[in-house]
Amino acid sequence: MKNKEIIFLIEESLDAGFEAKAVGFPIFTEGESEDEVRQNILEAVRCHFDENEMPAFINIRFLREEQIAL
Secondary structure, eight states, X not given: OOOSEEEEXXXXXXXXXXXXXXXXXXXXXXXXXXXXXXXXXXXXXXXHSOGGGOOSEEEEEEEOOOOOXX
């Protein structure tokens, strides 16, 4: 049965760039820019799934951490 979507959580890397991991699947990738990490996610998903199991959508969630001084 085909999954409707796969969710990726993207965080800024400590070494610059971005790290992405799929929720519920062992898929990890990275990229130096937001565009590059998006392209790498597409490639990683295509490599991980057979065509008949390919999700219909990729949902990307950027996690950003901010600190506000009081």
